[in-house]
Amino acid sequence: MKKFTSEKLHNEVVLRDPVHGYIHIEDKVILDILKSKEFQRMRRIKQLGPVSYVFPGATHTRFEHNLGVYELTRQICNIFAKKYPSQTPADGLWDDNNRLLVECAAILHDIGHGPYSHTFEHLFGTNHEKIGQEIITNPNTEVNQALRQVDPEFPGLVASVIAKTYPNPQVVKMISSQADADRMDYLQRDAYFTGVSYGHFDISRVLRVIRPYKDGICFNNNGMHAVEDYIVSRYQMYQQVYFHRVGRSMEVILHHLLQRAKDVYQEGKILVTPELAKFLEGNWTLADYLKLDDGVMETNFSMWTDSSDEILADLANRYLFRKQLASIKITDSTKPLLPKLKQLIKEAGFDPTYYTEVNSAFDEPYDAYKPTGKNANSQIEIMQDDGSLIELSEMSPLVKALNGTFQGDERFFFPKTMLAKNIDPQIFDPIYQEFAKYVHNGQLQFKTE
């Protein structure tokens, strides 16, 4: 491994961080990345998007998260370099020549994200991974200029680590695996800012037992319970925060709002800022993408509240002022009832295309613990006293219980008004009376008259 080095800063720079205490920056290249426009832009993109509508404290941004992933990666490198330094090329230990590479990959792993990535990508065909690769490798970006100082090859290598094509599995898995610096940061950070108590696991113990081995990264035997607890924390955060029905409701509205904007854009009923216009026209560049952020999107939404298109104006209002949709749990057996519900909703005056949606938490971009499948080698391994490895779920009854079974639910979202009868039994409108017959205990049910 060629050793890449960066000019060291004369004085270490630190940033205060509520999760890790301090972020420590010792290399000029890291500081230059931090100062780049592409990175600073992430200050204006919330980490959890509409989740702050449910947990008001969750206003933290991708900026801090990326710094946090960098900081954890830096700490893991320190631990590996001290405790497991490689002596010979194939000894399965840590070659610290990879440090600068993995630190840069860590701080840049999410650089391609824009506002509301998931919804936005779905509608406009953008791809945050590809855009991230471009930001890193395109010579016009400040990020690329920072990386090139190290070596002309360096940007490409950083991109390959993020793309998981870099040959050293320890380097790749430090930032992309079932127990990587990315997840370890966001669980703690999201817990801190939402204020829930579920994301806390024993990070100091996890860092005590993390270690390299020839195929990647594993954990020593005596820390099995700390790793187990980390998996349980992930499960809890998904159940309690990421899959919260109100957050999903806001995402449904956002999706419909942007869809409606696309649909009516040609009719000219809509004021749009220059950059977003490019996306509505399907004709955007990287520079346009880099001008988007949460505030730009919301500024557009705010202008749309005055649109002559009533649906657009209503959806923009709903999104900006948190007028969420209602929802009920559905199952494969009750799904056949949905057309009837949509019919009632239409009769009540709402266009089902823009006011209803089936949303499944299972297909969220957050993948739960999955030791087998297409990416089978990402399972979490626990190293025994004699150096052999045992996969985590074989040692932990809790992880076994969660293993491979996606948790979550599928819900049908619709305007709250439809539940009028369920809330106030005095309502006599026959539409609401009919609707009420299909809902019991928050679930869709077969009508039992």
Added chain:
Amino acid sequence: MKKFTSEKLHNEVVLRDPVHGYIHIEDKVILDILKSKEFQRMRRIKQLGPVSYVFPGATHTRFEHNLGVYELTRQICNIFAKKYPSQTPADGLWDDNNRLLVECAAILHDIGHGPYSHTFEHLFGTNHEKIGQEIITNPNTEVNQALRQVDPEFPGLVASVIAKTYPNPQVVKMISSQADADRMDYLQRDAYFTGVSYGHFDISRVLRVIRPYKDGICFNNNGMHAVEDYIVSRYQMYQQVYFHRVGRSMEVILHHLLQRAKDVYQEGKILVTPELAKFLEGNWTLADYLKLDDGVMETNFSMWTDSSDEILADLANRYLFRKQLASIKITDSTKPLLPKLKQLIKEAGFDPTYYTEVNSAFDEPYDAYKPTGKNANSQIEIMQDDGSLIELSEMSPLVKALNGTFQGDERFFFPKTMLAKNIDPQIFDPIYQEFAKYVHNGQLQFKTE
């Protein structure tokens, strides 16, 4: 006191809050205020403005802070109602008929704030206090509609509490005094989100010893040290967070940026969103004001980075991408040197009007502990065993040390490039060489050649 009552919610609503655990909402009027457009809008206005450029975690908004002030007020009312219920009109104890009134005043005390209030008001002649009064009393706002449900007089009374003209001093001082729910919330909240350790004081003890008396609110003797610690926490937060030179630098840039926008608006060199245009034209309404938020401002700044006006474009870039100004401490005796510095700055190619500023932390909108002066009755009183009162600084050597002496400093801000010589002694440009002679240990000094 007339008793105002609100419909009680069937089920209490709670919001998770990292600082207070939960915000508890039991009254429909509070929930309706929370749901109003004017209140929801505060989700998009950061509590500390550019401070998040220094402390990345400080992305929390006025929305959460107002909820926090409400929650503390609610808790204080609970304590007063349980421990100090008034029996007769003039007994100096707590009349719980004021509860709903003070809770509404608490949640609405900052409702008039827009983005970057301080800077914005300075330039555009807005006034967040007056606007807040209007939001509460104007029959077209959703906030007013929520309040009117209680009683037609109610909005006016809520406004009077915030304006400190309401006759009951206990009610007024619960949200406006040297030790009120407002300060108690923001100190803790700002500390939590910045991640500094200075804002923590013993809130549980302060709440144990807080009590009403005939002229307002005081504290029992046995909690003197907790109140003392709260004052020290305030001092530390000002020194460490609110007066941080980098945050002030970003505010200086913001000020110049908006000034420049005003100056060039007539020339038409500038794309502006509809609402901000109204302010640049000096012709705005409440509805326009309510459309402003941090994102709208930053969207405008983002458009301005492409302006043909170079100064505007440069300042917009500086603000969005955190290219702060440098600064040095100045004193009355060294101020006479500033014209010379400005001359050098001009020679280096920067227009001093837009690239320099004298900024004093003393005139920040945050007032330090001040027991005397125009508002002399706001001093903090400690009740002795026999019911007599002693002013806090008479009991505490620490508070005495801080008493009446504003802490802070006065700084001169200018482009960082000017310090080139101070950073790299090899620089030979005579302008920088000359400039360097005036700077020592971060302070402006008389040149000693």
Added chain:
Amino acid sequence: MKKFTSEKLHNEVVLRDPVHGYIHIEDKVILDILKSKEFQRMRRIKQLGPVSYVFPGATHTRFEHNLGVYELTRQICNIFAKKYPSQTPADGLWDDNNRLLVECAAILHDIGHGPYSHTFEHLFGTNHEKIGQEIITNPNTEVNQALRQVDPEFPGLVASVIAKTYPNPQVVKMISSQADADRMDYLQRDAYFTGVSYGHFDISRVLRVIRPYKDGICFNNNGMHAVEDYIVSRYQMYQQVYFHRVGRSMEVILHHLLQRAKDVYQEGKILVTPELAKFLEGNWTLADYLKLDDGVMETNFSMWTDSSDEILADLANRYLFRKQLASIKITDSTKPLLPKLKQLIKEAGFDPTYYTEVNSAFDEPYDAYKPTGKNANSQIEIMQDDGSLIELSEMSPLVKALNGTFQGDERFFFPKTMLAKNIDPQIFDPIYQEFAKYVHNGQLQFKTE
């Protein structure tokens, strides 16, 4: 239900508590119990006995734990009285006339414990439950005198709540069930003082969703995950703290030490304080029992280090100065090897009776989550929107995984010296060489030469 009342204190008394913030005492009877000799004595009995040998911070005592259980019980009563007050005798809601009773039962639920209860009871035939009942009902104790002030019947009723014979299941289960104030306090407290991060669950959410129903206490649907997390916390605390092999090793030594003292007492080789002498003679009274505490036991051990009985002196030294035994995991299939190991240990000069033990963590006094079995009605129920109940493990995959399967292990303890060969391969003593063949990866194994 007869209403029992106690004189209210003029001023509430509070004690600072790191876990709950403050312990609030409003009734004279609670204060009198707190001041009683029998209760003050618990200051000198550690909550976790020898666990402080593993986690040095775990020096907290039964005194604080009992106060904590009282405080949680008080808070639950407040919640029930506010949210679920009984209107008619059989409505399944909370009758607050039971408050004083359950608070007294809570603070006294462990009053019968002496030093090292588990080991001590085993050897001396004491029974902390019976002794607790006696302390409460015997008219000579200060506890009984405090309780009698309320009503002559009151001590008996308090005793019946602790004995679970009191007819109201809500009262009984508040302090004795799978999710009671006792467990909720000790999990948090033991986590705080040991410094581990596993015992933290969302107590504020659990208290938000706890509620009475006709057969006891259950939890509202929307708090299922908080209760689930509490069960996971319990599991983790057992695995990580209560079942720690070093703590168990110290308990094994303690057991052998006291056994040896009993065995040699008749021979007069042993100095003993007057009260412990009574137990060694098998002739003790309640007054003797109440004189025992950790310090008295350790003072005896300290005197025994000078005993002419070598085994006694050695074991006393080992206990006082933390010279733990080694241990290995055993299974039913490897147990047949133990006689061979004991033979080697004997050959190495240690009497196996006093220097070896099979210790199973499964039979510790801490029972894991157990919804079925002899006490089947103690399962945790979650109340659905329509008032129906679902048992927790049916809703939670994690709890289902833990349900009914005791976690833990069985270990064989022996002198560390026996592992000499495993630690230093240069050792040639044939005894140690032979012993080493039976140990691999911390487990007993069949010899494979």
Added chain:
Amino acid sequence: MKKFTSEKLHNEVVLRDPVHGYIHIEDKVILDILKSKEFQRMRRIKQLGPVSYVFPGATHTRFEHNLGVYELTRQICNIFAKKYPSQTPADGLWDDNNRLLVECAAILHDIGHGPYSHTFEHLFGTNHEKIGQEIITNPNTEVNQALRQVDPEFPGLVASVIAKTYPNPQVVKMISSQADADRMDYLQRDAYFTGVSYGHFDISRVLRVIRPYKDGICFNNNGMHAVEDYIVSRYQMYQQVYFHRVGRSMEVILHHLLQRAKDVYQEGKILVTPELAKFLEGNWTLADYLKLDDGVMETNFSMWTDSSDEILADLANRYLFRKQLASIKITDSTKPLLPKLKQLIKEAGFDPTYYTEVNSAFDEPYDAYKPTGKNANSQIEIMQDDGSLIELSEMSPLVKALNGTFQGDERFFFPKTMLAKNIDPQIFDPIYQEFAKYVHNGQLQFKTE
């Protein structure tokens, strides 16, 4: 400086610590010290003695504190070695050859303490500093044996660091100065275990700015406020915890109890354990001293509760069961009234010698911030950008306020019964009526009839 090295442990040993997370042990000599009898004995000596009577959580021991001081010292050495390594003998930077020496001095700095050191020393003429030196240098102790492994000179050098005679001021001041590892640990630790919120300062920032200089240890300019906050924390902990009147009351009782034991020992009215007997006889050895701990003392007190000497039995009961004395503040001007009060107390049946005491918090063993005086060079210095030093109180108005002025109070302790009239105005006993005239607002006052 000769470099002393210790065998490195094959695997680092860690102990969980609630304050520092983990205590890291890398050297065999440190582990051997930890395992020594003299060190393990500190598990049985509470750090704060009778303070746990006021703050029930404060059961932590000198064992953990010493480990904590060691851990902080280790961290400071790491920081110094990385950031300020000495290049030439007189460059004023850190010579890491001193590391093992200062770590051993840190962990052993309190090794001479016995139970209730302050009171015990006063009565029995022991001296914990001298005893500490002896434990370290006497070849019969396990501590000395551990240290001698390093070098025959090593024990003497360790002792000299603790005695402050070692020539390198950086080494000495790391554990003995106004801002040393000792104070930094106990403030945080005592705050954690008492549960008060006052002892928290920003240790991570203090460690970021601590640095060596030629005369010792100072702090960088940019951390002035963190150091200031540490001084304020100390002040608050003294006011709120260490000087608490109830804790002092228990210490007064302890003092009188031991005094009485001494006074009546000759008469043989008293059962005593063998080691304490040696002290009552005035004829003790180091081995006797090392057998004392809190439990041994309390076991003696427990036996004394049955003594035929009534005063001894009463005082023992008071101490064990927390029957504190009352107290009032006194001043130089009111002190002349004390003989009259003592007379009344005698008339009420209490021997003033054993039931009253003037106790001044000023002469507690905890010294407040003191930059001048006999140890003038221990002031806290802040290093400016140009390397010059400014003493802390010149930069901080808060520290200036506390500078050189001992805070605290002087109190007169006496039996609570004497206040009967103050508590219950219906009391007509003339003694209590008379006594009441001298007490107002918790202070001694001149009688105003």
